[in-house]
Amino acid sequence: MSDEEARAERLRGLVRSHFAVAWKFLRRLGFERDVVDDATQELFLVARRRLDEVTPGRERAFLFGAAIRIATHINRKRVREVPAGHLRAEIDDSEAVPEQRLDDEKARALLYRLLGELDEHHRVVFVMYELEQMTMSQIAEALGIPLGTVASRLRRGRADFHARLERHRARAAERRGT
Amino acid sequence: MKEPKRLIHTDPGFARLVAAAQDDEPPSSQIQETLALVMRDPPPSRLSSWWWTVPCVVLVGGVVVSSMFAGQKADSALPAVAPGASTSPTMVPPAMNTVFVDDLAAAPPVPQPSPPTEPPRARSTPERHAITKAPMAVPSTTAPSAPVPSAPAPPIAAPAIPAPSSTAAERPSTFREELALVITARSTLEEHDLASCIRAVDRYDARFPSGVFAQEISVLRIEALVASGERARAVALAQQFLTRTGDSPYAERVRTLLDRAKDTR
Numbered sequence: 001m002s003d004e005e006a007r008a009e010r011l012r013g014l015v016r017s018h019f020a021v022a023w024k025f026l027r028r029l030g031f032e033r034d035v036v037d038d039a040t041q042e043l044f045l046v047a048r049r050r051l052d053e054v055t056p057g058r059e060r061a062f063l064f065g066a067a068i069r070i071a072t073h074i075n076r077k078r079v080r081e082v083p084a085g086h087l088r089a090e091i092d093d094s095e096a097v098p099e100q101r102l103d104d105e106k107a108r109a110l111l112y113r114l115l116g117e118l119d120e121h122h123r124v125v126f127v128m129y130e131l132e133q134m135t136m137s138q139i140a141e142a143l144g145i146p147l148g149t150v151a152s153r154l155r156r157g158r159a160d161f162h163a164r165l166e167r168h169r170a171r172a173a174e175r176r177g178t
Numbered sequence: 179m180k181e182p183k184r185l186i187h188t189d190p191g192f193a194r195l196v197a198a199a200q201d202d203e204p205p206s207s208q209i210q211e212t213l214a215l216v217m218r219d220p221p222p223s224r225l226s227s228w229w230w231t232v233p234c235v236v237l238v239g240g241v242v243v244s245s246m247f248a249g250q251k252a253d254s255a256l257p258a259v260a261p262g263a264s265t266s267p268t269m270v271p272p273a274m275n276t277v278f279v280d281d282l283a284a285a286p287p288v289p290q291p292s293p294p295t296e297p298p299r300a301r302s303t304p305e306r307h308a309i310t311k312a313p314m315a316v317p318s319t320t321a322p323s324a325p326v327p328s329a330p331a332p333p334i335a336a337p338a339i340p341a342p343s344s345t346a347a348e349r350p351s352t353f354r355e356e357l358a359l360v361i362t363a364r365s366t367l368e369e370h371d372l373a374s375c376i377r378a379v380d381r382y383d384a385r386f387p388s389g390v391f392a393q394e395i396s397v398l399r400i401e402a403l404v405a406s407g408e409r410a411r412a413v414a415l416a417q418q419f420l421t422r423t424g425d426s427p428y429a430e431r432v433r434t435l436l437d438r439a440k441d442t443r
Contacts, residue, residue: 008217015213016427023204037204041212048216107198114195130185131196147179158182165192 061142122157363398412439
């Protein structure tokens with residue numbers, strides 16, 4: 001197999017094995033589905049261009065790091081649509097029910113809403129750690145930031161998320177009591 | 179540095195939310211489109227054509243941002259983005275399900291300013307591709323996860339499953355036709371037009387026995403056979419597929435089809 005063939009094969013494998021992962025990650029960062037569709041394509045164009053820099057076994061870290069840069073760019077272009085904003089209209093206090101009793105769609109909406117309310121830096125680290133199950137070292141590598149910064153952002157993100165989730169639960173409890 | 183316990187292990191409510199989010203997945207056509215986009219040959223130097231820099235349609239999240247006369251490389255339009263992670267104008271959705279097998283044979287070349295290697299369904303504008311390397315081999319792609327129709331179909335001549343991977347010998351000029359045949363096969367399958375679907379996959383296998391979409395075509399054929407009631411052949415092809423390409427991203431899909439074919443025999 002020539003170098004060119006090997007490269008093409010690797011790129012194809014990268015897309016097939018990581019497309020859904022990258023798509024979900026971008027979705028969890030707070031973008032609407034159609035934005036994520038385009039952003040993910042953009043992401044793999046970046047991967048094609050920089051394929052030689054992608055260390056085997058560390059594809060996800062590379063893709064997530066690049067995805068965040070793309071997300072940042074989209075935000076700067078002010079075309080970002082945070083699901084939270086969209087979903088806030090779908091979930092109001094009258095629908096505040098315990099998480100376990102929500103159907104999937106409403107559960108997703110609640111999750112995205114809570115994530116969308118986090119500070120952007122905190123949200124990124126929170127999503128990578130709590131949803132993508134990455135280690136703090138992997139996050140530090142992907143984001144190119146010190147481990148201490150990851151820990152700090154994660155701590156704040158968790159605290160903020162927990163407070164918001166508790167607020168939701170309090171509303172749900174209050175509603176059940178009425 | 180000690181890592182905190184993850185919330186999904188300590189908070190059942192949070193775990194419930196995360197579980198629900200797991201089902202939020204990309205549409206099956208997205209991977210196919212992305213593969214078609216990234217595996218296609220890179221365009222020639224954009225400096226050679228002034229019109230490469232003119233129209234730049236941006237469509238993000240339903241918000242269309244037209245930026246005419248971009249006049250620059252895609253990367254240079256993103257000064258704040260870290261090297262290599264450059265973004266570019268978002269892509270225009272392709273026209274789906276509009277290519278038909280018979281049309282392909284008679285259709286004249288599609289006039290377009292972009293290089294002739296551009297596939298018809300590519301979602302991005304040419305400006306976004308800064309690649310100037312030599313043409314790349316176009317390997318197989320994507321996941322046609324079309325629903326299995328139930329309508330009967332005429333007997334199908336099913337050739338052997340082609341080799342799953344492509345080679346650099348696949349000339350770029352075949353890419354568009356290959357992709358068009360995949361689109362046709364998938365769209366006709368979704369429309370329960372099984373005869374047309376099989377014609378498309380037959381034609382693909384005849385013309386591109388080692389094509390870049392060989393795996394996708396194989397799966398489409400199996401789906402069409404299951405849908406048309408040719409269970410035995412579907413089972414044979416599915417088993418052959420799994421034997422040859424058991425690590426394929428479509429293996430799970432094929433196993434499901436295999437189970438379905440066996441159940442209904």
